[in-house]
Amino acid sequence: MAAIQLQVYETLLAAFGPQGWWPAETPEEVIIGALLTQNTAWDNVEKALGNLRRRRLVDFEKLSGLRDELLEELIRPSGYFRQKSRRLKNLAIKITSAGGLRGLVGMPTLRLRDWLLEINGIGPETADSILLYAFARPVFVIDAYTLRICGRHGWLPEPTGYNEAQAWFSDKLPADSDLFNEYHALLVRTGKEFCRPRRPACCSCPLAGFTPIFAPDTI
Ligand code: SF4
Incomplete structure (x- = not known):
């Protein structure tokens, strides 16, 4: 049996x-969504993602240099927008410094998981959601x-x-x-x-x- x-x-x-998950169009959206969905419903994240999409800001390099006030305003629908804005910008800076997603894609799963867990605001559930849905790693x-x-x-x-x-x-x-x-x-x-x-x-x-x-x- x-x-x-x-x-x-x-x-x-x-x-x-x-179920056709994750409800996002690109790995960048999955990563941003995984961070923004903490303590809020997905509908609210979708509104914040829509704001970023319309301004072509689903891009870690662009996000890493974005004015704090503008980022806060754009992701406001996802709640806790000041904290999330700081965390998202920090994540974008780290990813950009690592060479973008191309720089991370070849990293072994456990090392990538540890790398994610060192970033402020990323706990096991968020790290594993990113590993599974953005990088297609077999992590439950x-x-x-x-x-x-x-x-x-x-x-x-x-x-x-x-x-x-x-x-x-x-x-x-x-x-x-x-x-x-x-x-x-x-x-x-x-x-x-x-x-x-x-x-x-x-x-x-x-x-x-x-x-x-x-x-x-x-x-
Ligand atoms: S306890 Fe089990 S059967 Fe009951 S609602 Fe939850 S998952 Fe379903």
Whole structure:
């Protein structure tokens, strides 16, 4: 019998079909979006990205020299715009100094991950989203939806650290960036539509057959 990690994936894919992630047009947009999406909904990021696109500023070299006030104004819809503007500009400067995306694309995955994690404002989830969706590296992204789903089914003890949760998936799945890309997107959809923080919709959820276990305060 296939590992539960693969069974969950196949169940979600059969229920929802391919999700076509990441919702961005270029690796540059993925990277900018991964930073801007922290603590906000994607719709707000899309507005900020639209502002940058219209001014042809989805370009790390241009962003690294942009006036702070203008960058703040352009990304304002994504919230926390002062902090995010500082972080985005810093990231753009680092990428530009590394020779742009061409300078990073040949870096081994673990080294690239460490390089990203050293940048202010980039934690494991953002770094792994960039590795997976901008650089097509087989790195499994863990987020709050994934932790909630896993916790409610008793697949992972709560609380579980990022690395432990990532290993739970990675150790039982082929290291395939297409698979990881799709799997993360499917988990996000499940979390948004069914596995909500309160009153999860288990009866209609594709994962109902996997026997959820609830802690009383999550119902
Ligand atoms: S069956 Fe319930 S607990 Fe499991 S993922 Fe769906 S909504 Fe969440």
